Amino acid sequence: MFSKILWTWVILIAFAFGAQAQNTIHPTSSEYEYPTDPKVVEKLEHWRDQKFGILIHWGIYAVPGIVESWSIVNEDWINRRDTTQSYEDYKKWYWGLSEKFNPQGFDPTQWADAAAKAGMKYVVFTTKHHDGFNMFDTQFTDYKISNGPFKNNPKADVAKYVFDAFRDKNMMIGAYYSKPDWHSQYFWWDYRATPDRNVNYDIRKHPWRWNQFVKFTHNQLNEITSNYGAIDILWLDGGWVRPLETVNEEVLSWGAPIPEFSQEIDMPKVAEMVRENQEGILIVDRTVHGPFENYRTPEQGIPAEMSPDPWESCITLGGAWGYVPNDKFKPSRKVIHLLIEIVAKGGNLLLGVGPTADGLFLPEQVSRLEEIGAWLDVNGEGIYNTRAIETFKDGKLYFTKGKANELFAILPLEEGEQLESSISFEVNDPKKGSKITVLGESQSLKWKSENGKTVVSIPKNLQKKLSGGAAIVLKYEGN
Incomplete structure (x- = not known):
């Protein structure tokens, strides 16, 4: 039984991690590469018109109300106050939350209604976060929402119902997918310790194992882009999984260890596959600058200057990405001011809102979104379909x-x-x-x-x- 003291401590990690990222916009000298595929260009410019979207983090971490995934990482910035429990026992407890995740109140229509009333025009939903728990009915692992206590619910294939609900509101559909998978034996192999966020074995010495992980990743991305209707955005997180030659000052500034080898999942092949499945789909390989980062995604802050390149600030409504008890939500006025500044500087705002373990937005979240929408109902002409100017x-x-x-x-x-x-x-x-x-x-x-x-x-x-x-x-x- 995980103690309430430790629950509280890991909740604090969520806010500490948010504070660590807040207003930290890493400069980069890498030039943005505008896409050349006309279908991608068309969708990108349509996305730039939308200006305001919702990012929904939802997974097993909602059960105790703790930071998503990160508490199972063995890095110096992670602190767990209960020193009587071993790291291995903690990971077993965390992954075992899948047996308690039974969101009988799951109501994606409530989410989509609230987002539409807020004036949001697109959604990005976490099909899988770094912990490897899948919120879609993948056939390549049993570690999924449709294999636990929720499996007999008619909405057990959660991602399908989320995407359908937001499509009914005529929104663009984005699938968040974590490139790292800490539950997979092909990424964190039990034969080795898990010292940090990276793959925990030397890929050069175990190429077969890494190739199995690449195959697993491609299979899952093929599922997401084949079985769930029209997908407009593939939003890939976990930027430390990347070719070694792309590691730059921005990556080094994160303070995470950098292996001496590439953690390469063959993005050219991924792009070819998903665009065969979804013509013109936007690919957002976060922080890996180049042809597969169709727009950039500064987190928990706003760049100092205007940029003519496509970008999106992802910022939380509260202090955490997912649900945590007693979270403090930003006033609607604050979010409106963030949206104004971001749009004037050429970006979109992707606002993070986390549902409860039962699958609902809190009344406080809904009311904030309605207040934002009331302002946009009157003033949206100055936000939607606009572009930035140098004298912004x-x-x-x-x-x-x-x-x-x-x-x-x-x-x-x-x-x-x-x-x-x-x-x-x-x-x-x-x-x-x-x-x-x-x-x-x-x-x-x-x-x-x-x-x-x-x-x-x-x-x-x-x-x-x-x-x-x-x-x-x-x-x-x-x-």
Whole structure:
């Protein structure tokens, strides 16, 4: 029986890991490689229009409410307070959670409804995290949701029902898949100790075993992209599984050990296979810069500058990716401000929301998502289908550009902040005679050019009406 003290301690690991990653955006000198396949280009540009998605981490780690997978790694930053339990016993306990994972309340329609009300346009769902527990009905291992106490439930093939629910909301579908698999004997071999996150044997000495792992990985990716309807995004996590020659300063900055050999799963073959199954599918081989990283994915933070290349910040709604008890969720105003900054800098926001062990979003999560959606219902024109411009910011104002050359000036407002009688900016001038409006309001605003600035007057009725909101958006035609 795993003690409550240890449960609490591992919960703390979740927040520590989140804090470790928060606002840490690793610089890289590697140039982005824009895809050449026209079908991939078409889907990529469509994805760039969507701006806002949901990332759902759900697995056996939801049962005790602890950090996903990482507590079974034997690295210095992982601490387990209960020193009476051996590392091997802990791993057995963790993997044994599969026998307790029986989410009778599993309701993907609730998830999809909440995401749609939030204004989200795509989903990325964890088909398998690093711990190797599969949330789809794979035929290549028994370690899966459809083989435990949930196996007789009509929705036992969880990924199918998640993807179907989000397709019903006309969302793009993304499959998260972990390249490392710590449960597989072809990755963490019981014959050896498991000193860190990497494969625990020398691939050069045991090529057969690694080839079996590569075959297993390809078989599972073939299943995901063959058996689950239209998949738009293959989101590959576990960037330490990569060719040795691609290890760069960014990878070294993680502080994880680097083996002296490649952990190569033959990405060219993976790409060929999944694109035969799903024409134009986006591949996101996270942090492995090159032809199989169709967009980049900074985690728990926002880059300092605008980038014209496709990218997406993945940021949690609370303090953890998955469900943990008593998590503290960001106010909707904070998420809206993150979304504004990310979009103005050229990115998308992928917001992490973790369901409970019973398979439901908490009321607090749902209410936050509804509040975000209420703002986007009025102001989404300044977010969706826009692109970034070099002069993306002036003071507190962020700017985006629509496809018909319209410009949007977005002013975030803090809690209790009052709108002033005017808004001024020195960049992105309106065209002479341009009409300036506030999204959601019909009246035209008076404006003038003065000493190199555009000064927009805000009448008292709008100052009073809009001061309580998270942000206001001005729309106008630019020069």
